Amino acid sequence: MASLKEVRNRIVSVNSTQQITKAMKMVAAxxxxxAQDNIMQMRPYAQKLGEMLTTVSSGAESAVDSPLKTVRPIEKVLIVVVxxxxxxxxxxxxxxxxxxLLLIEQKYAAQAARGNVEIFAIGKKGAESLAKRGFxxxxxxxxxxxxxxxxAVKQAAEEIMKxxxxxxxxxxxxxxxxxxxxATQIIHTDRFLPITAEDKTTRTKTAEVNYIFEPTEEEILAELIPKSLKIQLYRSVLESNASExxxxxxxxxxxTENAQELLKELKLVYNRTRQAAITTEILEIVGGAEALKN
Incomplete structure (x- = not known):
């Protein structure tokens, strides 16, 4: 059985840890x-911009040739990890x-085997973990x-698009x-580039709307595609920040709850240890008194 001093030190240590976790909970809250306010304000704008891109590009898709829509055989892959x-x-x-890792295993195993999968890290934890795995x-x-x-996110998106x-x-x-x-975060693995008709229609189903375009559809789409991608990345980062x-x-x-439970157990152990020590001392005193009497 641990000594009283050891149990007392553990109680002090757990108390300190509990105070830290309480403070961290309040800071996170x-x-x-x-973060929640930021993402709630961003979502409607991002969704509406996506709808606009879908509507405009569906009519101009054959006429507009954007390098961000170029579909090539997949040899080299970049995965943006937030x-x-x-x-x-x-x-x-x-x-x-x-x-x-599951995405790479299921979709890009052949590219990974040739060393053609690279990671674009946003956040230190993902960068450190994936770098250790050889990526x-x-x-x-x-x-x-x-x-x-x-x-800052715009600059990152521009580097990826370039x-x-x-x-x-x-x-x-x-x-x-x-x-x-x-308590709940949903993991998404979305295609960022290239932009394809399938990607757009599966993301958003919009009603047919007749727009009057000024300037032309092509010019609007050339401006809208990069802006939509920047907003998409910014929204993803904000979502991740709120989720974190x-x-x-x-x-x-x-x-904090676990620390409270541990404190209860330690206090119980402390009281039992203290009671056992007192009982031992009493027995020693009684034994000594009996020896003197004899």
């Missing part, structure tokens, strides 16, 4: 409210890494969450967590 910069958020990052990782925007704004247009990659996929609620804070809040809440 505050960040979650801001994770977090820090841990202590449960299985949030692990699930994204697993989903990425080539682009870390230019690994710390994007430290400067999260549309300008690499695809230049033929460096034949397909670009996006892996991220979509925020549903505090929700996952961290849930993890810290569970850790």
């Amino acid at each position: 505050a960040k979650l409210r801001r 994770t977090s910069d820090r841990g202590l958020c449960g299985a949030f990052n692990t699930n994204i890494v697993k989903a990425t 080539v990782v682009n870390k230019n925007y690994m710390d994007l969450f430290g400067r999260l704004n549309f300008v 690499a695809f247009s230049d033929g460096q990659y034949d397909a670009v996929d996006l892996v991220y967590n979509e925020f549903k609620n505090v 804070q929700g996952a961290r809040m849930t993890a810290m809440d569970k850790a």
